Amino acid sequence: MSAIVSLVLLVAVLAFAMIRPRGLPEALVAVPAAGVVLLLGLVPPRLAVDRVLALLPTIGFLAAILLLSFLAGTEGVFTWLGDRVAVACRGRPRRLLALTFAAAAGTTAVLSLDATVVLLTPVVFATATRLRLRAKPHVYACTHLANSASTLLPVSNLTNLLAFSASGLSFAGFTALMALPWLVTIAIELAVFVRFFATDLTGRSDVPSPEPGPAPVFALVVLGLTLAGFAAGPLAGVEPAVVAAVAALVLAVRALARRTARPWRLVTEANPLLCLFVLGLAIVVEAVSEHLLGDVLRALLPDGEGLGELLLAALVAAVLANLVNNLPATLILVSALGPHPAAGVLLAVLLGVNIGPNATYLGSLATLLWRRVLAGAGVTPTLREFLRLGAWTVPVSLAGAVLALWCGLALV
Template sequence: MALIVALAALAAVLVFALVRPRGWPEAVVAVPAAGVVVAVDAVSWADATAEIRSLAPVVGFLAAILVLARLCDDEGLFRAAGAFMAHMADGSQHRLFGSVFAVAAAVTAVLSLDATVVLLTPVVLATARLLRVPPRAHAYATAHLANSASLLLPVSNLTNLLAFTAAGLTFLQFAAAMAVPWLIAIAVEFALLRWLFAADLTTTPRRPAADEPVRPPRFAVAVLALTLAGFAVTSLFGLSPGWAALAGALTLGARGLAARGTTLPRIAAALDLPFLVFVLCLGVVVEAVMRNGLETAMRQVVPAGTSLPALLGIAAVAAVLSNVVNNLPAVLVMLPLVGAAGPVAVLAVLVGVNVGPNLTYLGSLANLLWRRVLRRDVGDRADEGFTEFSRIGLCTAPAVLVAAVTGLWAGCRLLGL
C-alpha cells in the first residue's frame, strides 16, 4: 500500500508539472503529495526532513543563480547577446545558427539551463524575427543545448549539483572530467540539428537597417567572471558554490537597486519560491518511492562497473528514466545505485539525465519552460507539439548520448579517475 500511494503521489506531481492548469505553480500538488507520503508512513518524518536538509544547499544555490541570471538580464547581458548574434549573421543563417549555439552553450554552462530557456530563448526568437528567418532551428538549438550543454560545470544544472556532491570531486576535477563530453555533445547536436533543419536554414537573413552595437555590460561580465572563479575557490574549501552565487547576486542586486535598474519585487519574483518548494517536496516523494521497492527493482537493471559498455548502460537507463519520471527524480533515484562504483559512474548518470531529456517534453522541467516561452512569444508557429519534439529528439539524443559517454570514458581514463 505504501508503494502504491508513493507512486500515485509521484505521478500526480509530475502530471501536474506537465500540464500546470491555469498556470498554477508545481508546489500546489507537490506539497500535499509530500504530506500524504509522510502521513501514510511511506517515508518517516525523520527521513523526509533529512532529505530536505540534504537538498537545501542545492536549492539555495538554485535560488541564487536564478536571481543572478535575472540581474544579468537587467544589466543588458542578453540584449547584448542578441545584438552579437544578429551582427554575426551577416547575411548567412548558418553563421546565425553557429552564433546561437556558441551563446547558448556559454550561457547554459555559466548561468545554468534555466537562464538559457527563460532569458536567452526570447532573445533568440526576437533576433530571428528581426532578421526575418524561420525561428524553429534556433529555438530548438536553445532547447537542446539547455539540456546537452549543461554537462560542463556543477553549476550548469540542478542535476549536476546533486551529482557533484555524490561524485566527491572538486569543482575543477568535475569540469576537467566533463569538458570532453561537453564539447562532443555540442558538436554532435550542432551537426544533427543543422542537418535536420537544412531547409529552414536556406532562408537568407534580412540585413537590419542599422546594426545595434554589441556592448556587453562590463560590470555584469566582471561579476560573472569573479563568481565563476568563486565556484572553484569555494569548492577547494569544501563550501557550497551557492555562497559564490549569492555573492554575485548581492553585488549585482546592490548595483541594480542603486541605479534603479531593478526592484525588490522583481528580485523576489526571480527567486521563484514555489518552484524551490516543489523541488524539496519532489525529493521527499521520490525518497518514499525508493524506500518502498523502486531501489530494489532498479538495482536489477543498472549495470555494474565502469567499463565503456557499463557506462553506456548506466547512461541509457538514466535517460529512459528521465523521460518516464523527469530528470530530477531520475537523478535522485540513480545516484544511490551507482555511488559505490565511483565518480565516473556518477558522471555517466549525469550524461543520461542531461542528454536524455531531449527525447520528450517530460524529460526535464527546462523543456516545459521552453515550451511555455515558445508559445508565449511565437504561438504554435514554432512548436508542433509533443510528436515533433520527440521526432527531433530521437534523431539526436541517442547519438549525442553514445558520443558523450564515450568521450567521458576516454577522458576519465586519461585523468586517472
C-alpha cells in the same frame, strides 16, 4: 499498496507541474503530497529531515542562480549578446545557428539551463525574426542545449548539483572529466541540426544588422568573477551557493540603487515556491525509491567503469528521465547508487539525465518551460517535430558523450 500510493503521488506531482493549470505553482501539489507521504509513514520522518537538510545547499544555489540570471538580464547581458550574434552572423542562417549554439552552450554552462530557456530563447527568437530568418532551428537549439550542454560544470544543472557531492570529485575534476563529453555532444547536435533543418537554413538575410549597444561591462565582470569563484571556491571551502549568492547580492544592490528592480521582484525571481517544489518532490521520490524502483535500479545499474557499463548506466538514466522527468530520476538514481558510487558511473548517469530529456517533452521541466516561453511569443512547436528531432539527436549524442567520458576516465 505502499508502492502504488507512492507512484500515484509522484504522477500527480509531475502532472500538475507539467500542466500548471492557471499558472499555479508546482509546490501547490508537491508539498501536500510530501505531507501525505509522511502521514502514511511511507518515509520515516528522520529520513525526510535528513534528505531536506542534505538538499538545502542545492536549493540555496538554485534560488541564487535564478536571481543572478534575472539580474544579468536586467543589466542587458542577453540583449547585448543577441545584438552581437546578429552582427557576427552576417545574415547567414547557418552561421546564426552556430553562434546560437555557442551562446546557448555558454549560458547553460555558467548560468544554468533556466537562463537559456527563459532569458536567451526570447532574444534568439527576436534576433532571427528581426533578420527575417526562420527562427525554428535557433529556438530548438536553445531547448536542446539547455539540456545537453548542462553537463559541463557542477553548477550547470540542478541534476549535477544533486549528484556532485556523491561523486567524490572536486569542481575542477568534475569539469575536466565532463569537458570532452560536453564538446562532443555540442558538435554532434550541431551536425544533426544542420542536416535536420536544412530547408530552414537556406538563403541569406539582407536586413542590416543593428548596431550593438555598449557592453554591460559591470555585469560581465561580475559573471566572470562568479565563474572563477565556482572554480576556486571549493579550494577555500566556499560552497557554490555562497558564490552565487554574493554575485546576486552585488547585482541586486546595483539594481535597487538604479531602481531597475523592486525588492519584491527580487524575491519572486529567486522563486521560493520552486524551491519548495524541489523539497516536496524529493520526499515523494524517496517513497518511490524505497517501495518501488530502488531495488530494480540497484540490480540494473553497474558498478564498473567499462564502456559497456557506462553505456548501460546512461541508457537507464535516460529512459527513467523520460518516464518520470530528469529531476526525480536523478534523486532516485543517486539513492540507488548508494553513498560511494564509482565516479564514472555517476557521471554516465548525469549524461543520461541531461542529454536524454531531449527525446520527449516530459524529460525535463526546462523543456516544458521553453514551450511556455514560445507560446508567449505566439509560436507553438509541434510534438511530432520535437520527437523526430529527439530521435535523431539523443541516441547518437548520448553514445558519443559516453564514449568521450570513457576515454577521459582511461586517461586519468
